[in-house]
Amino acid sequence: MKCIKCGYKSKDNRKKHNIILCHICHKFSPDDKEQFKNYTEEKIDSNSLESFRKHMISSGERQKKGMIKKAIKGQLMSRAPFGYKIENKKLVPAENYKEVEEIFEEFLHGDVSLRQLAVKHKLSVNGLKKILRNFTYIGKLKFDNEIYESNHKPLISLTLFNYVQDKLEKLKIK
Numbered sequence: 001m002k003c004i005k006c007g008y009k010s011k012d013n014r015k016k017h018n019i020i021l022c023h024i025c026h027k028f029s030p031d032d033k034e035q036f037k038n039y040t041e042e043k044i045d046s047n048s049l050e051s052f053r054k055h056m057i058s059s060g061e062r063q064k065k066g067m068i069k070k071a072i073k074g075q076l077m078s079r080a081p082f083g084y085k086i087e088n089k090k091l092v093p094a095e096n097y098k099e100v101e102e103i104f105e106e107f108l109h110g111d112v113s114l115r116q117l118a119v120k121h122k123l124s125v126n127g128l129k130k131i132l133r134n135f136t137y138i139g140k141l142k143f144d145n146e147i148y149e150s151n152h153k154p155l156i157s158l159t160l161f162n163y164v165q166d167k168l169e170k171l172k173i174k
Protein backbone atom coordinates (compact mmCIF):
# COMPACT_ATOMS: atom_id res chain seq x y z
CA MET A 1 0.00 0.00 0.00
CA LYS A 2 2.49 2.59 -1.22
CA CYS A 3 1.39 6.11 -2.09
CA ILE A 4 1.95 6.48 -5.83
CA LYS A 5 2.87 10.15 -5.55
CA CYS A 6 5.30 10.25 -2.63
CA GLY A 7 6.06 6.58 -1.96
CA TYR A 8 4.85 6.68 1.66
CA LYS A 9 3.80 3.27 2.95
CA SER A 10 0.89 3.06 5.35
CA LYS A 11 -2.15 0.96 6.14
CA ASP A 12 -4.17 4.15 6.07
CA ASN A 13 -3.41 4.89 2.44
CA ARG A 14 -6.54 5.05 0.35
CA LYS A 15 -7.66 4.69 -3.24
CA LYS A 16 -8.82 7.42 -5.56
CA HIS A 17 -9.62 6.69 -9.23
CA ASN A 18 -8.09 3.28 -8.47
CA ILE A 19 -4.74 4.82 -7.49
CA ILE A 20 -3.29 4.47 -3.99
CA LEU A 21 -2.45 7.70 -2.18
CA CYS A 22 -1.39 8.55 1.35
CA HIS A 23 -3.83 10.73 3.23
CA ILE A 24 -1.84 13.91 2.61
CA CYS A 25 -1.47 13.42 -1.15
CA HIS A 26 -5.12 12.36 -1.13
CA LYS A 27 -6.19 15.50 0.65
CA PHE A 28 -4.62 17.79 -1.96
CA SER A 29 -5.47 15.74 -5.03
CA PRO A 30 -7.75 17.26 -7.72
CA ASP A 31 -11.02 15.48 -8.49
CA ASP A 32 -10.91 15.94 -12.27
CA LYS A 33 -9.56 12.72 -13.84
CA GLU A 34 -7.14 14.42 -16.28
CA GLN A 35 -5.79 16.75 -13.61
CA PHE A 36 -5.59 13.85 -11.20
CA LYS A 37 -3.46 11.90 -13.71
CA ASN A 38 -1.02 14.81 -14.03
CA TYR A 39 -0.98 15.18 -10.26
CA THR A 40 -0.01 11.54 -9.66
CA GLU A 41 2.62 11.61 -12.41
CA GLU A 42 4.35 14.50 -10.66
CA LYS A 43 6.31 12.61 -8.03
CA ILE A 44 7.42 14.14 -4.78
CA ASP A 45 9.71 12.97 -2.00
CA SER A 46 7.81 11.52 0.94
CA ASN A 47 10.35 13.08 3.35
CA SER A 48 9.27 16.55 2.27
CA LEU A 49 5.82 15.73 3.65
CA GLU A 50 7.08 14.54 7.02
CA SER A 51 6.26 17.77 8.83
CA PHE A 52 2.70 17.76 7.43
CA ARG A 53 2.28 14.18 8.47
CA LYS A 54 3.38 14.84 12.03
CA HIS A 55 1.18 17.83 12.30
CA MET A 56 -1.87 16.08 10.92
CA ILE A 57 -1.47 13.21 13.36
CA SER A 58 -1.06 15.45 16.37
CA SER A 59 -4.00 17.63 15.41
CA GLY A 60 -6.09 14.47 15.14
CA GLU A 61 -5.08 13.44 18.64
CA ARG A 62 -5.71 16.91 19.96
CA GLN A 63 -9.17 16.76 18.50
CA LYS A 64 -9.81 13.41 20.14
CA LYS A 65 -8.63 14.67 23.54
CA GLY A 66 -10.83 17.72 23.16
CA MET A 67 -13.80 15.52 22.38
CA ILE A 68 -13.18 13.36 25.43
CA LYS A 69 -12.93 16.43 27.64
CA LYS A 70 -16.18 17.77 26.26
CA ALA A 71 -17.91 14.44 26.70
CA ILE A 72 -16.74 14.18 30.30
CA LYS A 73 -17.93 17.71 30.94
CA GLY A 74 -21.23 16.84 29.29
CA GLN A 75 -21.49 13.84 31.57
CA LEU A 76 -20.87 16.09 34.56
CA MET A 77 -23.45 18.54 33.41
CA SER A 78 -26.12 15.88 33.16
CA ARG A 79 -26.09 14.85 36.82
CA ALA A 80 -23.77 14.30 39.73
CA PRO A 81 -23.32 10.86 41.30
CA PHE A 82 -24.53 10.24 44.87
CA GLY A 83 -22.38 12.28 47.30
CA TYR A 84 -21.47 14.96 44.77
CA LYS A 85 -23.09 18.07 43.40
CA ILE A 86 -22.29 20.29 40.46
CA GLU A 87 -21.09 23.77 41.25
CA ASN A 88 -19.75 26.16 38.61
CA LYS A 89 -19.66 23.24 36.18
CA LYS A 90 -17.43 21.32 38.59
CA LEU A 91 -18.00 18.19 40.59
CA VAL A 92 -17.75 18.99 44.32
CA PRO A 93 -18.64 17.00 47.47
CA ALA A 94 -22.29 17.42 48.46
CA GLU A 95 -23.65 17.74 52.02
CA ASN A 96 -24.03 13.95 52.22
CA TYR A 97 -20.50 13.18 50.99
CA LYS A 98 -19.52 11.31 54.19
CA GLU A 99 -22.26 8.79 53.52
CA VAL A 100 -20.25 7.47 50.56
CA GLU A 101 -17.37 6.31 52.73
CA GLU A 102 -19.86 4.86 55.23
CA ILE A 103 -21.48 2.82 52.48
CA PHE A 104 -18.14 1.45 51.28
CA GLU A 105 -17.01 0.65 54.85
CA GLU A 106 -20.32 -0.96 55.81
CA PHE A 107 -20.31 -3.10 52.70
CA LEU A 108 -16.72 -4.17 53.35
CA HIS A 109 -16.85 -4.79 57.11
CA GLY A 110 -20.49 -4.93 58.05
CA ASP A 111 -22.45 -8.15 58.16
CA VAL A 112 -25.32 -6.78 56.11
CA SER A 113 -26.84 -7.81 52.81
CA LEU A 114 -26.88 -5.49 49.82
CA ARG A 115 -30.61 -5.12 50.30
CA GLN A 116 -30.30 -4.11 53.96
CA LEU A 117 -27.56 -1.65 53.10
CA ALA A 118 -29.64 -0.18 50.27
CA VAL A 119 -32.66 0.27 52.53
CA LYS A 120 -30.53 1.89 55.22
CA HIS A 121 -29.27 4.52 52.79
CA LYS A 122 -32.55 4.92 50.94
CA LEU A 123 -31.14 3.53 47.72
CA SER A 124 -32.23 0.83 45.31
CA VAL A 125 -30.07 -2.31 45.22
CA ASN A 126 -29.02 -1.41 41.68
CA GLY A 127 -28.25 2.14 42.72
CA LEU A 128 -26.11 0.79 45.56
CA LYS A 129 -24.20 -1.52 43.21
CA LYS A 130 -23.54 1.41 40.89
CA ILE A 131 -22.14 3.42 43.78
CA LEU A 132 -19.86 0.58 44.88
CA ARG A 133 -18.37 0.39 41.38
CA ASN A 134 -18.22 4.09 40.60
CA PHE A 135 -14.71 5.35 39.75
CA THR A 136 -15.80 8.91 40.43
CA TYR A 137 -15.25 8.31 44.16
CA ILE A 138 -11.51 7.82 43.64
CA GLY A 139 -11.13 10.93 41.50
CA LYS A 140 -11.43 9.30 38.10
CA LEU A 141 -14.05 9.33 35.39
CA LYS A 142 -15.16 6.59 33.09
CA PHE A 143 -15.97 7.48 29.53
CA ASP A 144 -16.41 5.22 26.54
CA ASN A 145 -15.21 2.27 28.66
CA GLU A 146 -11.94 3.97 29.52
CA ILE A 147 -10.89 5.46 32.83
CA TYR A 148 -9.59 9.02 32.88
CA GLU A 149 -7.94 11.02 35.63
CA SER A 150 -10.09 13.92 36.71
CA ASN A 151 -9.36 16.87 38.97
CA HIS A 152 -12.38 16.56 41.23
CA LYS A 153 -12.02 15.60 44.90
CA PRO A 154 -12.09 11.85 45.66
CA LEU A 155 -14.45 10.77 48.48
CA ILE A 156 -12.75 7.50 49.42
CA SER A 157 -9.26 6.01 49.30
CA LEU A 158 -8.05 3.85 46.45
CA THR A 159 -7.37 1.05 48.98
CA LEU A 160 -10.95 1.03 50.24
CA PHE A 161 -12.24 1.10 46.66
CA ASN A 162 -10.04 -1.83 45.65
CA TYR A 163 -11.06 -3.91 48.69
CA VAL A 164 -14.69 -3.34 47.81
CA GLN A 165 -14.08 -4.38 44.18
CA ASP A 166 -12.45 -7.59 45.45
CA LYS A 167 -15.39 -8.33 47.73
CA LEU A 168 -17.89 -7.66 44.94
CA GLU A 169 -16.00 -10.11 42.78
CA LYS A 170 -15.74 -12.74 45.53
CA LEU A 171 -19.46 -12.56 46.18
CA LYS A 172 -20.01 -12.69 42.42
CA ILE A 173 -22.16 -9.58 42.55
CA LYS A 174 -22.89 -8.42 39.05
Ligand SMILES: [Zn+2]
Nearest residue numbers: 003006022025
Ligand atom coordinates in the same frame (compact mmCIF):
# COMPACT_ATOMS: atom_id res chain seq x y z
ZN1 LIG B 1 1.72 10.57 -0.61
